[in-house]
Amino acid sequence: LLELPLFTRDDAPALDHLAPSRCLLWCFSRHSLLCQDGQPAALAVEERHLRDGHTLVVGRWGDKVLLAREDDDAAAPGAQWLVIRDLLQQLSGPSSQAVLTARAGLHWLRGSAFCSYCGAAMRAPLTDWSRECEDSQCGRRHFPRLDPAMIVLVTHQDQALLGRAPSWPEGRFSTLAGFVEPGETLEQAVIREVREEAGVALAGVRYQYSQAWPFPSSLMLGFRAEAAAADIVRGEELAEVAWYSRKQLRQALAEGELSLPPGGAISRQLIDDWLQGSPAPA
Numbered sequence: 001l002l003e004l005p006l007f008t009r010d011d012a013p014a015l016d017h018l019a020p021s022r023c024l025l026w027c028f029s030r031h032s033l034l035c036q037d038g039q040p041a042a043l044a045v046e047e048r049h050l051r052d053g054h055t056l057v058v059g060r061w062g063d064k065v066l067l068a069r070e071d072d073d074a075a076a077p078g079a080q081w082l083v084i085r086d087l088l089q090q091l092s093g094p095s096s097q098a099v100l101t102a103r104a105g106l107h108w109l110r111g112s113a114f115c116s117y118c119g120a121a122m123r124a125p126l127t128d129w130s131r132e133c134e135d136s137q138c139g140r141r142h143f144p145r146l147d148p149a150m151i152v153l154v155t156h157q158d159q160a161l162l163g164r165a166p167s168w169p170e171g172r173f174s175t176l177a178g179f180v181e182p183g184e185t186l187e188q189a190v191i192r193e194v195r196e197e198a199g200v201a202l203a204g205v206r207y208q209y210s211q212a213w214p215f216p217s218s219l220m221l222g223f224r225a226e227a228a229a230a231d232i233v234r235g236e237e238l239a240e241v242a243w244y245s246r247k248q249l250r251q252a253l254a255e256g257e258l259s260l261p262p263g264g265a266i267s268r269q270l271i272d273d274w275l276q277g278s279p280a281p282a
């Protein structure tokens with residue numbers, strides 16, 4: 001049987017052609033989402049939601065149209081605000097994709113009211129996300145900004161390089177990460193960040209997979225890299241950085257001395273892959 005996908009942006013209808021009864025609404029407050037029983041709370045849509053310019057058409061959700069708004073005051077019986085990063089690990093694929101799409105789209109909706117070239121107002125978003133400057137002299141078309149960021153698990157023989165940012169609690173470690181800078185390739189960004197944060201030179205870099213990370217507008221690109229040597233010179237961005245063998249890491253996790261990012265985060269996936277024996281790049 002061919003089943004229609006639960007969530008799709010194909011053929012997403014325009015807001016002004018919708019009736020409230022055809023829609024359901026998810027409400028966001030910064031990086032949190034209003035949830036019931038661990039799932040996004042599906043709220044009823046009111047006529048005003050379709051008219052005030054603060055509602056995003058996320059896509060089709062089953063036989064309904066999924067809308068999203070930022071609304072700090074939203075409430076529903078038994079509902080609570082859950083942090084999206086923590087929620088991701090317990091959502092199904094379609095739910096997770098819809099939550100990330102809505103979070104990214106709302107950031108774009110809020111940040112694209114005015115043209116960044118001339119300051120004129122911009123037309124309401126089309127279904128392809130773009131917005132157009134209303135000034136006839138300017139008329140620029142704007143697209144949502146995506147900030148590429150790279151995250152990398154560096155290995156050397158049987159060890160992996162993990163770091164702790166100064167703002168994280170004691171014992172919380174993760175892979176190294178950073179934003180890609182103008183003029184850089186992804187590989188150059190990986191090499192530069194690892195050198196800056198840990199003073200480690202790389203012998204090989206290989207792309208693994210990516211993750212939408214709309215907090216507020218990143219695309220996280222995951223890499224594996226092999227170090228040329230194990231010497232560490234810690235940079236200013238990290239409070240701690242160290243090599244862990246698989247055995248040391250498993251032991252530190254079992255004894256509660258060390259914690260890792262939650263499941264669902266690309267950093268955790270890179271570490272879990274390595275723990276399960278995935279090979280280093282040549």
Ligand SMILES: [Zn+2]
Nearest residue numbers: 115118133138
């Ligand atoms: Zn303009």
